[in-house]
Structure formats: C-alpha cells, structure tokens
Amino acid sequence: MxxxxxxxxxxxxxxxxxxxxxxxxxxxxxxxxxxxxxxxxxxxxxxxxxxxxxxxxxxxxxxxxxxxxxxxxxxxxxxxxxxxxxxxxxxxxxxxxxxxxxxxxxxxxxxxxxxxxxxxxxxxxxxxxxxxxxxxxxxxxxxxxxxxxGSADQDIVPVLMSVVLAAAIGMTVRSRRDYTEALEDRARRLEIERDQQARLAAAAERTRIAREMHDIIGHNLSVITGLADGGRYAATKSPERAAQALDAIATTSRQAFGELRRLLDVLREEDTTSPNPALTPQPTLTDLDQLLDGVRAAGLPVHTTIHGTPAIPPGRQLTVYRVIQEALTNTLKHAGPEATATITLAYAGTGAVTVTITDTGRGGPPPDNGGRGLPGMRERTALYGGTLEAGPRVHPEQGWRVHLHLPEETPQ
Structure with missing residues (x-):
C-alpha cells in the first residue's frame, strides 16, 4: 500500500x-x-x-x-x-x-x-x-x-458489425471528451468562485478592521478632544483641574494606543519563532462603566438605567458596547457643550436586548460626511438580525436618539 x-x-x-x-x-x-x-x-x-x-x-x-x-x-x-x-x-x-x-x-x-x-x-x-x-x-x-x-449473412453481417463498432467507438470518445471538457469547465468555474470568495472575504475583513479602528480611535479621540477643551478652559481658573484633565488625556491616549496595538497584533502575520502577543478579549458590557467614566471625564454627563439581568453572549455584548460607544462619541462631537446623555438598557429572554441612547444636544439631520459611524452600527446590528434607528428626537424634544434592538437567539 x-x-x-x-x-x-x-x-x-x-x-x-x-x-x-x-x-x-x-x-x-x-x-x-x-x-x-x-x-x-x-x-x-x-x-x-x-x-x-x-x-x-x-x-x-x-x-x-x-x-x-x-x-x-x-x-x-x-x-x-x-x-x-x-x-x-x-x-x-x-x-x-x-x-x-x-x-x-x-x-x-x-x-x-x-x-x-x-x-x-x-x-x-x-x-x-x-x-x-x-x-x-x-x-x-x-x-x-x-x-x-457463400451465404448472404457472411457479406452483410461483418459490414454491419464493423459500422456499429466504428460508430460506438466514436460516440465513446465523444462522451469521454465531453466529460473531460465538463470537468475542466467546472474546475475553471470553481477556481473563479474560489478567487471571488477570497476577494469577498478580504473585503469583509477590511470592512471589519475599518469598523474596529473607527470605534477605537474615533471614540478615544473624541474623549481626548473634550478633555483638552475642558483643560484649556480650566487652566486660567483652576490649575489643579487642568492637571487632572491632562492626566485623563494621558490615560485615554494610553488606552487607545493599547487597543490599537492589540488590533494590529491580530493583523500581523504570526511568527512561529516568537511567542504569541498578549491579546485581551474584545470589550463587553462589564467594561461599560469604564467607558462611561471616560465620557463623563470629557465633560458629558451620562445617566444610565438598566432593566433586567444581562444574559447575552460576548458577540452581542460587543455590538451593544460599540453602539453605545459610537452614540456617545457622536454626542461628544456634535451635541454641544451643555448636552447630557441618557442610556436605557432592557434585557429580555436569551440574548434579547433593547438599548436607547438619547442626548439633549442640537439634534439635526445625520451627518453626510462619508463616515463609518452609523454604517458600522447598522452592520453590527445586522449580524444578529436586529434593528437600529438613529435620528433627531421628536419635536418638541431636542437632541438625538439611537435605538437598538437585538432579538432572542434562535436555537440552531
């Protein structure tokens, strides 16, 4: 053998x-x-x-x-x-x-x-x-x-058998040739399909990477900007508050740098001769308090209300976390200095969650600047068959509202 x-x-x-x-x-x-x-x-x-x-x-x-x-x-x-x-x-x-x-x-x-x-x-x-x-x-x-x-069959039967044999050989060769051509065509189509799948996978991966980098860098830069604006205002009246703002900026910058480095470590080709990089898991709802502390430090008051007990898998937790992060980032960017934000989380069933983020800012139509914030939130929501609504609050209320709903997990 x-x-x-x-x-x-x-x-x-x-x-x-x-x-x-x-x-x-x-x-x-x-x-x-x-x-x-x-x-x-x-x-x-x-x-x-x-x-x-x-x-x-x-x-x-x-x-x-x-x-x-x-x-x-x-x-x-x-x-x-x-x-x-x-x-x-x-x-x-x-x-x-x-x-x-x-x-x-x-x-x-x-x-x-x-x-x-x-x-x-x-x-x-x-x-x-x-x-x-x-x-x-x-x-x-x-x-x-x-x-x-001799007899007539001695002249006619050999001719009949010879013609039938020649025709049978021709049809056999033709069938074999057609079968080979079909296999070659199928191989070509499979190769084309494989290349297309590879391109689609690469495009999806690029989209995922762009979404993650936007969520990481965009949010932290918004927090740093808010802290810098507050520190500049406090520098003339309270040097101690300015120093606290600078410390918060340094802390937020290090966190952003650490998250970005971990993301780049994942993208880097694995080297079998060197130890694997120390990677931390993606943020979950247990990291939400740290996120809110950073936003509050940047000058945006945030109030949270939670109904039910969280019982959703890590993937859904990441989606909820990123949607809240993006909504608060947009509030920091566009709502104005006197705005406040409110977050309401409601858990129901296995994996089901409803999140509403509102602010009291200027509101207005969604920004049309080719950004990745709202498309990224919708892409994350679509992964779990959920719905996402984002837009100005209904008059006479002022500000912006983001509403996320993820349905219960369906058993496989």
Missing part, C-alpha cells in the same frame, strides 16, 4: 509519452491541415500499393481493369483529408466508389477506410447524421447480389 503522505509518481516513460502527446495535440490544434494531409497521404499510398496487385487476393472479380482499381483506391483515400472538418460530406463522396467497387466485384480493402469516416461522423456530428452509413450496407447488398460468395 502507498503511504498517505506519499503520492504515486508516474513512470518516467509515462511522463515522456504524455508530454509528447500534449505537444502533438497542441501542434495539431494550431495546424490541423498538416496532420490531415499526412494521414491522407499515408492511406493513399497504402491503397495504391494494394492496387498494384494485392487486391486480387480477395477480389470477387480479379479481371477488373487496373485503371478502375486505381481510381477506386484514390476515391476511397483522398476524401480522408476532410474526415474531421466535413466527415458526412467525405463519407457521401466515397459512396459512389463503394457502389462501383461492389458492382465490378473488385472488393478493394481500401473501402474499409469508410469506417474511419464513420468514426469521425459519430465523434463530431449528432446521431441523426449517421443515416448516411446506410450507404455502406447498400454496397454490401450489391456485392452479395452481383458476386455471391
């Missing part, structure tokens, strides 16, 4: 024959007439050699004129040049010579070249084109009637 980790290597002679056959096929595809002319010349020479006198060994009428025998030999062999391009026309062209061959009793063996035309007819044309093979039986009947030799 051949070991699993070893593949059988073809014999050197087999490889040589395969390479030679492939080269011959390639040359024949480029120059089909060359091969047709060579094969026709070979069979024409063989027919003429037989016409020199050997035909009398099997002839029913050895006294047939030599000129007629030569003409019949050429009539059977020369049409072979069209055996691949026009096999039916070539077979019909040999039919009169076959009838004359039978009528005169010459019974030339060159008539067997018609079987080669039958093979190509079955190989390249539909089955209905095989009707012209009946002309071969007509010639056999004429030979049996004009020059009988």
């Amino acid at each position: 051949i070991p699993v980790d070893q593949e059988p290597t073809p014999d050197p002679l087999t490889r040589y024959v395969q390479r030679a056959a492939n080269r011959i096929r390639a040359f024949d595809r480029r120059h089909p007439l060359v091969w047709d002319l060579h094969l026709t010349a070979f069979w024409t020479l063989a027919a003429l050699i037989d016409a020199a006198g050997g035909w009398r060994n099997v002839a029913r009428n050895p006294d047939a004129p030599v000129a007629l025998v030569i003409t019949l030999s050429l009539g059977f062999s020369l049409p072979l040049v069209w055996r691949r391009s026009h096999p039916r026309a070539a077979l019909l062209a040999t039919a009169p010579f076959a009838l004359v061959n039978a009528w005169t009793g010459a019974a030339l063996q060159a008539q067997l070249l018609q079987l080669l035309l039958v093979f190509h007819l079955a190989l390249r044309r539909p089955l209905r084109s095989l009707w012209c093979t009946t002309l071969l039986f007509a010639a056999a009947v004429v030979l049996t009637v004009r020059h009988p030799k």
